[in-house]
Amino acid sequence: GIGREVLGSAPPPHSARCLSPPDAATMAGSQGCGEGKIAGLYDLERTLGKGHFAVVKLARHVFTGQRVAVKVIDKSKLAGEAAGQLLQEVRCMKLVQHPNVVRLYEVIDTHAKLYxxxxxxDGGDMFDHIMRHEGGLAETRAKHYFAQIVHAISYCHKLHVVHRDLKPENVVFFQEQGVVKLTDFGFSNRFQPGKMLTTSCGSLAYSAPEILLGDEYDAPAVDIWSLGVILYMLVCGHPPFQEANDSETLTMIMDCRYTVPPHVSAQCADLISRMLQRDPKQRASLEQIEGHAWLQGVDPSPASRCLLPLTSHKRVSKEEHEIILQAMMCGNIADRDTIQE
Known part of the structure; x- marks a missing residue:
């Protein structure tokens, strides 16, 4: 997966519609194989991030002008395992529809690439935000963000989806909506309660001890550990386990050795300690985290109570509005009066 792949706010560019591979391939081909335009729908702009087999680009919907992030996957570089991982990412993102999870609007499949x-x-990622606050964020602000992350992971786990790569780089700010959202489900997977997983994945500084040991592990518990690391970083300004080299970092994680600075409240330190437990069975459940004294009185999902729609005709100019109306009428979606209503 690509860590910092989604860096900003766009409402749905149009009603979600997956193009079938032949149509998409034909349309992309007519626009120069998608070098500057995807399937006649999106103009590609600057690159936001790169991975082994994918590039994330900023793009603009040709009719509405709305901006989106496009993960461009080179299908020729997808070996068996990578292809399976990508398919799992798409399945999990389609399944997880939550106000605190970055939305997958659609998938466009062409002969050479998958988009x-x-x-x-619109506000960058949480890692950069933390790095701008030496010593960490004020706890009132940290609570506001952390409650939303916990709310999103709780939703994922109820759908039996484990993220497995939770870290501040994969939490994105949506300032216009006033929320944070999880992204990069490249290591996500479905799990069966009580059944162990075996795949080793994630980033060293955020990974649970059992994953690093290569043991079988309980899926939800590895996300709980990573939540503990994220909360520590929010209030302390640096990771709990980060030494001069990977070997020393690994030893610190295995021994569960970390130090909470004195400016962190006792309640917050207690919550961190309940998540950063060496034994997965001793870690707090999501219900216990949500019910912890430190998080009381915090709205875990301000996005779900937002009165503003995710998209609006007010966002586009009169000329663009007319183009959209004409396109919808030509597509026999409805007559002008019905669309305008």
Whole structure:
């Protein structure tokens, strides 16, 4: 997966519609194989991030002008395992529809490439935000963000989806909506309660000890550990386990050795300690985290109570509005009066 792939806010560019591979391939081919335009729908702009087999680009919907993030996957570089992982990412993102999870609007499949059209945030990622606050964020602000992350992961786990790569780089700010959202489900997977997983994945500084040991592990518990690391970083300004080299970092994680600075409240330190437990069975459940004293009185899902629609005709100019109306009428979606209503 690509860590910082979604950096900003765009509402749905149009009603979600997956093009069938032949149509998409034909349309992309007519526009120069998608070098500057995807399937006649999106103009590609600057690159936001790169991975082994994918590039994430900023793009603009040709009719509405709305901006999105597009994950461009080179299908020729997808070996068996990578292809399976990508398919799992798409399945999990389609399944997880939550106000605190970056939305996958549609998937466009062409002969050579696969395009994932993603919601674009407008405020950068949480890692950069933390790095701008030496010593960490104020706890009132940290609570506001952390409660939303916990709310999103709780939703994922109820759908039996484990993220497995939770870290501040994969939490994106949506300032216009006033929320944070999870992204990069490249290591996500479905799990059966009580059944162990075996795949080793994630980033060293955020990974649970059992994953690093290569043991079988309980899926939800590895996300709980990573939540503990994220909360520590929010209030302390640096990771709990980060030494001069990977070997020393690994030893610190295995021994569960970390130090909470004195400016962190006792309640917050207690919550961190309940998540950063060496034994997965001793870690707090999501219900216990949500019910912890430190998080009381915090709205875990301000996005779900937002009165503003995710998209609006007010966002586009009169000329663009007329083009959209004409396109919808030509497509026999409805007559002008019905569309305008």
């Amino acid at each position: 994932l059209i993603l919601e674009l945030g």
